[in-house]
Amino acid sequence: MNAGIITVSDKGYAGQRADESGAEIKRILSGSGHIVSEYVIVPDEEDIIYSQILRMSDELRLELVLTTGGTGFSKRDVTPEATLRAITRNAPGICEAIRQNSLAITRRAMLSRAVSGIRGETLIVNLPGSPKAVRESLEFALDSIEHGVQILKGVAVECARK
Numbered sequence: 384m385n386a387g388i389i390t391v392s393d394k395g396y397a398g399q400r401a402d403e404s405g406a407e408i409k410r411i412l413s414g415s416g417h418i419v420s421e422y423v424i425v426p427d428e429e430d431i432i433y434s435q436i437l438r439m440s441d442e443l444r445l446e447l448v449l450t451t452g453g454t455g456f457s458k459r460d461v462t463p464e465a466t467l468r469a470i471t472r473n474a475p476g477i478c479e480a481i482r483q484n485s486l487a488i489t490r491r492a493m494l495s496r497a498v499s500g501i502r503g504e505t506l507i508v509n510l511p512g513s514p515k516a517v518r519e520s521l522e523f524a525l526d527s528i529e530h531g532v533q534i535l536k537g538v539a540v541e542c543a544r545k
Contacts, residue, residue: 384446384532386412387421387439389432391453391462392512396426403514404451411521412449415529420445427453432465440469440505446532448505449521452512454497462509463498470500470507477508477528481520485511488519504535 390405402424409419421439425431432453439448453462477499485492497509508528510517 384412384417384529385420386417386447386449387443387445388412388419388423389435389439389448389450390422390424391427391432391450392424393426393459395424395452404510404512404517407514407517408449408451408510408521411518411525415525417447427459427461429461429465429468432462433468436466436469436502436507440502440507444503445505446536447528448507449510450508451510451517454495454509454511456494456496460496463496466498466500466507466509470498470502472501474499474501474506474531477524477531480527481510481524484523485516485519501535506532506535 388405388408390402392400394400395402405422405424409422412419421443423435425435436448439445450462453460478497482492482495495511499508506528510520
C-alpha cells in the first residue's frame with residue numbers, strides 16, 4: 384500500500400513534543416512492506432486536517448491515510464469532524480472493531496470518537512494519539528485494512544473471481 388500519515392498535535396506541530404505516534408505508524412507500515420509516501424504534523428485545526436486528507440487522497444492518490452491524535456473529548460479534538468467532511472462513504476466497522484479490541488485493554492477506549500471511511504479509492508482511518516494505543520490498534524486492524532484497500536483497488540474482487 385501507498386500510505387500517508389497525518390499526526391494531529393498542537394504541541395507536535397509547534398516542535399514542543401516529538402511525534403512518537405506518527406513514527407510508530409510509519410514503523411509498522413514499513414515493517415509490513417508498505418510505502419509511507421507522505422507524513423505531516425498538523426495542529427488541531429479542522430480545516431487544516433481536512434485539507435491534508437483531501438490532498439493525500441485526491442492529489443497524491445494514496446491508497447491509505449492514517450491519522451493519529453485529535454479523537455478524544457477535548458475542545459481541540461476535531462479529527463473525526465475533519466474526516467467526516469472528507470469521506471464520501473462511511474466505513475464504521477474498522478474503528479468500531481478497534482474500539483472493541485481496545486476495550487479489552489482499557490475502559491477508556493469507549494471515549495474514542497475515531498471514525499473511518501472512504502474517499503474515492505482512499506481508505507481513511509483515525510487512530511488514537513498515544514504510541515502504545517497506535518501500536519495496539521494498527522497491529523490488530525492492519526490485515527483487514529489491507530484487505531479493504533485491495534477491495535477498493537479491485538484486486539481482492541479479481542482474486543475471488545479466479
